[in-house]
Amino acid sequence: MGGGPIEDHLLCVLPFAIPEDIQEKLRKKFPKIEFSFRETSYPKNHEDLLKQVPNELFNDKTILVTLSTLPPALSDAPHLELVQLFSAGSNHISTHPIYTDSDITITTSSGIHGPQIAEWVVMCALVQSHKYNKLYELQKESRWGKTGASDDYHNVRDMVGQRLGVLGYGSIGRQVARVGKAMGMDVIAFTATPKNTSEERKDAGFVIPGTGDPDGSIPSAWYSGLDKPSLHKFLAQDIDHLLISVPLTAETKHMLSTAEFDILAKSKAHISNIARGQIIDQDAMIAALKDGRLRSAALDVTDPEPLPKESELWTLDNVVVTPHISGVGQAYTDRAFQVLEANLERRERGEKLINVVQRKRGY
């Protein structure tokens, strides 16, 4: 591919080493883009970050690929047209002028977290239903802990015929649904806005091959609506396992509280939260876990994080707490760059990008 003008100046600034082969692949594939890659170490504070990424660096950039490093002021990046976030969420930049005071396109890496996070959800649900913690303790004592027909394990109930309710049928929700269906579960989906046609039910974002629910065919029923009656209608559907996979927005903050747990009490639901801690009214949830309205909970996110030592969540028998690691893994970087690649291709062709943040709705 001969000379040709540079059409874009892309700065990629991430808190880890960006693999050489990825850098090379991108440079080869997009010769009209000038790529600058910067690795930062986790900044101790804002000043430290500025030292690592001086403001002038943003000056000529049209595309920024980042996790949370942004030009301090809009005027530092007068040519910026696209910000590709390395995270699925965008709430961490929602008070920055790029978000609040500009029309710069912001895209996320939604779509890459499904497999890993779905595995965490399934793992924790099975750990609880199969009483794995007890088995682990027995193993630590080198104890073959069976006494006969009357021990605990005869109460283990498998997933066949149980209902998975996916609160937020996005990329992560769809992958949990896929695995749930394979385990013999019935799946029902909830979305903010109605998905009445097969077109609307499609996953228009980034789908890792062999995963997810691209055509939206897995759920046996769909529900929608951020108002309380609509939410309650969904929650009343005899849900055995509730997955929380909505983004954190003004509408979803404390979406699940006492009234909602009262409804879920009918089916004594198990709750998995892999989204954001504040979606749940945590004290209300603790009460519901203690009095049996909720059977159990698996939380990879809490309010706040880190979860303070005194929180009862640490020690409740029916709660699994992990330190926000469900989405962290080897494949992350590769896949996030695949999303970037997909978006750079679309940009080149003048096509609509994937995972564009809609500021009005908050994600």
Added chain:
Amino acid sequence: MGGGPAKEHLLCILPYPIDDTIKHELHKRFPNIDVTYKQVSFTADTAVLRSELPAEIWHDVTILYTLFAFPEKLSDAPNLQLVQLSSAGSNQIQKHPIFTNSDITITTSSGIHGPQIAEWCVMTALVQSHKYNALHDLQKERKWGKSADKGDFHSVRDMVGRRLGVLGYGSIGRQVGRVAKALGMDVVAYTATPKDTPEKKKDAGFIVPGTGDADGSIPSAWYSGLDKESLHHFLRQDIDWLVVSVPLTEQTRHFLSTAEFKALSQDGKSPAFVQNIARGPIIDQPALIEALKDGTLAAAALDVTDPEPLPEDNELWGLPNVTITPHVSGVGSSYTERSFKLFETNLELREKGERLLNVVRRERGY
């Protein structure tokens, strides 16, 4: 059908109580069968079991539904025509005259264990790959175990694109395959005899609705053959996760030993994860321990060991990447219900004079 058929006498001897709803259902569907229910102790000791049962109990029995309880002599049960085992395996009857000296049809409850055992398989695989034990220990210490210097969790790798090898693509193996496929894995299947037509790949047995792999479409490749060469050919297929779900027979005793673990792990270059939910003796256990210790194998999860209970001083208990559970993976609340559904299916087939499900073939041992 005037006059009515000869009365069948069904004797149900199980080590747990049977729900009234199950009894009613059975009576409703098969009013011509006289049913006697007896609950016995949970033991495999046939002498103990017989001491709990009156000697005459066997005489009129035409159908026996049992786990470990059998008449001492064939002559004690002269009318016996069908023995339905509530287990998937039939090892417990194979030394009994019913097996060795008669043609009495023996059927098993293969087909009901898939969902529950597959969940155990997925759970223990993910517990290993996501380092759940470490997370659990952190939780017990109330430690939010993350710091800027990136904890161990960045090395977690999900299952997408990895390969599951199912050694014994039966009912349980098919359900593990189904879930693995949903996780984004590639699945390769192994069977004793070749399944080289679509018909042979089908699962003709009892399938819990919404599970399994009825038409055998999940595996991307099939392998077969009980000889070493065929076994090794399968094991060399770049398998990341191997599930052992073959029955225990003469041919499969110590099926997997040192040479097999080496083949599985590409001579140690690609250490694999091995799971056993079948029978302990299928694996040469000392060889397994060595392979785990020298890194040939990456990890193991065993719900069955040799012997059971696993003695306290066995090294497996304390090896870092080993999960041991006390033969619980198939035990659960749906067991009885599904076992009876399968049994009813067989009673119906019997009534219609059709071939039953899960008939034990004495010459092959399962």
